[in-house]
Amino acid sequence: MNYHLLQIISRFGISLGFGDKSVKQVCRDYSIDVDFFLEIVNSYHNKNYFPKKQLQGFSLKLIIEYLRKSHDYYLNTKIPQIAQLLKQLSDFSATFTLESLHLIDKFFKEYKNELSVHIQREEDKVYPYVFSIEEAFLTKNPTQEIVTCIRNYSMENYENEHDNVEDKLFDLKNIIIKYLPLPVDSHLSHAILFELFRLETDLRDHARIEDKVLVPKVKYMEKWILEHFTT
Amino acid sequence: METIYVIIAEMSQLVRMGLTGALNQMGYPLNIREITDVEKLKIALQKDHKRLLIVSATFLKTCPPELIRSVVSKPKQTCLVLINDINTGTIPLRGFDEIIEPPDIAKTIFRKLEKLIQVLSMPKNVSKSVEEISAREKEVLKLVALGMTNKEIAELLFISSHTVITHRKNITSKLGIKTIAGLTVYAIINKLIKPEEIK
Numbered sequence: 001m002n003y004h005l006l007q008i009i010s011r012f013g014i015s016l017g018f019g020d021k022s023v024k025q026v027c028r029d030y031s032i033d034v035d036f037f038l039e040i041v042n043s044y045h046n047k048n049y050f051p052k053k054q055l056q057g058f059s060l061k062l063i064i065e066y067l068r069k070s071h072d073y074y075l076n077t078k079i080p081q082i083a084q085l086l087k088q089l090s091d092f093s094a095t096f097t098l099e100s101l102h103l104i105d106k107f108f109k110e111y112k113n114e115l116s117v118h119i120q121r122e123e124d125k126v127y128p129y130v131f132s133i134e135e136a137f138l139t140k141n142p143t144q145e146i147v148t149c150i151r152n153y154s155m156e157n158y159e160n161e162h163d164n165v166e167d168k169l170f171d172l173k174n175i176i177i178k179y180l181p182l183p184v185d186s187h188l189s190h191a192i193l194f195e196l197f198r199l200e201t202d203l204r205d206h207a208r209i210e211d212k213v214l215v216p217k218v219k220y221m222e223k224w225i226l227e228h229f230t231t
Numbered sequence: 232m233e234t235i236y237v238i239i240a241e242m243s244q245l246v247r248m249g250l251t252g253a254l255n256q257m258g259y260p261l262n263i264r265e266i267t268d269v270e271k272l273k274i275a276l277q278k279d280h281k282r283l284l285i286v287s288a289t290f291l292k293t294c295p296p297e298l299i300r301s302v303v304s305k306p307k308q309t310c311l312v313l314i315n316d317i318n319t320g321t322i323p324l325r326g327f328d329e330i331i332e333p334p335d336i337a338k339t340i341f342r343k344l345e346k347l348i349q350v351l352s353m354p355k356n357v358s359k360s361v362e363e364i365s366a367r368e369k370e371v372l373k374l375v376a377l378g379m380t381n382k383e384i385a386e387l388l389f390i391s392s393h394t395v396i397t398h399r400k401n402i403t404s405k406l407g408i409k410t411i412a413g414l415t416v417y418a419i420i421n422k423l424i425k426p427e428e429i430k
Binding site: 092093099100103104107110167168170171172174175178179180181 | 342346406407408409410412413416417419420421426
């Protein structure tokens, strides 16, 4: 049993206590697209399984809904949880290591802000843009308005500004592993590291869906719209 | 592991016994001495080794201030613990590595003492990782941590921006830290810069 998947199914809104119901039944109970659910879960379960084509076949609404839920999970579950652990680490440490731990706390807060800004930009700017592209594409209605929209902001811009939020996370892990001034509670620091590694993996999978599924799909639509637009 | 000397300076036999018992249970190689008067403490402190000094506030009142000051002035050598057995206000609660309060439960006391024993038992050369980066790299790191640009650093150190970039690449790969904020945290932890130096 891969217990890491529990956090994925909770992201779909499925709570525990599903008894012996089949995946299909549970998905029906929660009105989840069962194929989409399976592709996502499988891609998390097996790192080598990434059904790019199948995933691209799902509607953007479905994909973005999932991305939004992950965002919510990072900001409202994972980050507060790590912040809480870091706080415990300071609470349980000798007075003279406190200064360094406060630095690390501060560093984590900076990371949190960076991540929030990143997520906010996607939700406020990128997703609405993606929806308008999808609508124009599906209704086969490439208007002047949408073309202007693409000229002002396209997926290419998104790729360029899709900066590395992972860098700070990478640093934080190394600082804790290599440079944390002793003594600190090693159980707690291990727990923190474990959470940081998990968050990192999760973010990487998340970015993979954005880069390999969302971006190509929208780019394809952008191209179609530009080609079929006649003045 | 090196034996750690523990001095318990405390009038109450009961407290001394309790602490000695608790410390012995921790499983570290400890050499514990119980002391009840200032003269004996003076003699005990003359020896120069790593130690944990646990002193009660009542005992501290009988000590000349310079005695404790001389201990505190050699950090890393002595960890100072106060047993706060009287109403403070008379004793400034600064300079102590840990303070044991009367309401502390056994677990808390254990934890406070164990942390310090761990510090004392650490090998002397703690900042070994700093030595992995060269003196010049350390200099560059310091300036980066202070928020200077490559160009500013190049001008200050009379080297080309290109060289600064090479140094920075090496620093990042040696330390495993990519961001400026991360390097700043590293620099402060390793005492290359002071927190108040950052703009």
